[in-house]
Amino acid sequence: MSGAQTISTPRQPVVTHSAADQWKKLLSRRRLGKLSDAEDMSRTAFQRDFDRIVFSSAFRRLQDKTQVFPLAQNDNVRTRLSHSLEVSCVGRTLGTRVGSVLAERYPELTVDGHDVGAIVAAACLAHDIGNPPFGHAGEDAIRDWFCESDLAQSWLAQLPENQQNDLLYFEGNAQGFRLITKLLLQSNKGGLQLSTATLGTFTKYPCFSDSMSQKESTVRHYKKFGIFSAEKNDFIGLADALGLVQKAPEVWARHPLCYLVEAADDICYRIVDIEDACRRGVIGFDQAESLLIALVTDNSDIQRYHRLKTHFEKLEFLRAKAIGEMVESCQAVFLDNEASILGGTFSGDLLEYVDKSSELKALKDVAKQQIYRSRIVAEVSAPGYTLLAELLERFGHAFEDIARYGTKAHSKHQMIMPLLPDEYQYIANAIEVGVYQRVLALTDYISGMTDAYALQLYKKLNGISLGN
DSSP: OOSOOOOOOOSOOOOOHHHHHHHHHHTOOOBTTOSOOOOOTTSOHHHHHHHHHHTSHHHHGGGGSBSSSTTOSOTTSOBHHHHHHHHHHHHHHHHHHHHHHHHHHOTTOSOOHHHHHHHHHHHHHTTTTTOOTTHHHHHHHHHHHHHHOHHHHHHHTTSOHHHHHHHHTOOHHHHHHHIIIIITTTTSTTTTOOBHHHHHHHOSSOBBGGGGGOOSTTTOOOSSOOBOGGGHHHHHHHHHHHTOOEEETTEEOOOTTHHHHHHHHHHHHHHHHHHHHHHTTSSOHHHHHHHHHTTOOOHHHHHHHTTOOSHHHHHHHHHHHHHHHHHHHHHHHHHHTHHHHHHTOOOSOGGGGSTTHHHHHHHHHHIIIIITTSHHHHHHHHHHHHHHHHHHHHHHHHHHHHHHHGGGSOHHHHHHGGGSOHHHHHHHHOTTOOHHHHHHHHHHHHHTOOHHHHHHHHHHHTTSSOOO
């Protein structure tokens, strides 16, 4: 990122007490599942959110989950873990800059720029925490399995439409909300018990899966959904506590700071994917250079760039300067549009309105056409898709057989049950567990795997490798 920059205040909107009151609710320290929170003089509530995510098992597993290049042997390219850390750094800077201006605009707020930066940083840290192995190929594998498997279809036939949609349109964003509010620290009401401000900022798609079955753009408010039916009541309570604007039945406007999380993620992946692709030889240096240098406007930076020696040093310099300039631009767009963002009428994302939007789109187009569809990605993503479908089928039949017949289930299904963690073995064996809960347990297990573990388990089940 570029060097220290002063925080400038774009043109001031009309300051109203209602806006200040909205921000007070939106920046609440109240924790999901807790009536009160003990004071900690060494860390703020939002810093504790960040720490709880860092120390969670789901966050650790991101170290072996695909960002762009699955099972990469080159340790220079990003994983989901390094990507999430980088997004968090950018989000913290962006949030601190915006928060400092908000604190000036609304002196009655009890938070400062660093508090807002900590909220955005924590939400950024968790933004990919629910993604299954093998990236978007993993999401597709789970969705398609529910569409195509006879076993999955028999389960769906027993469920109401909203629960069917949860599975047919399986979404890593919704799995992330489920993880941090329920699956991590299951003995706690509210899971990690993060602050409502951080949870709201995390929720990029504040709606349920029912909206996915509405194909008309005039009806659908988001391209994805963010909450499973199982967590519906938790989110409704969260939305009410934060005062989120309701746009339609079961559809809310985003928490305003969610736009900063989205911007931080988009800035990182658009710019960094070009750098990683160049390191992997998917695109050439000249192409990467031309794409990134177009984002840098400071002539002194350009002059310094041309004095650098190696290609990788040049890429790192351009990446840092480009990110810095995009952060400053997104700050201005957010603050200029604060009123519409608070009111739930802002359309699109922040990067659509920056001066370099066309140059950013060029990066996105190259990534889509030359990187994500490259041979090096397909060689692992395609087999990853296939092996996840088989894991779902194998464990799905085991869940179904044991739920029906208990100790009289087929021996091949009883033999693979010890491979499951204890909590999944309990759900598979519990008579009182319904179909929806049992199926969610299956997707919890499969989506929580790392790339390497899914591959290792597939090999063991098929006799390709034996032993530890």
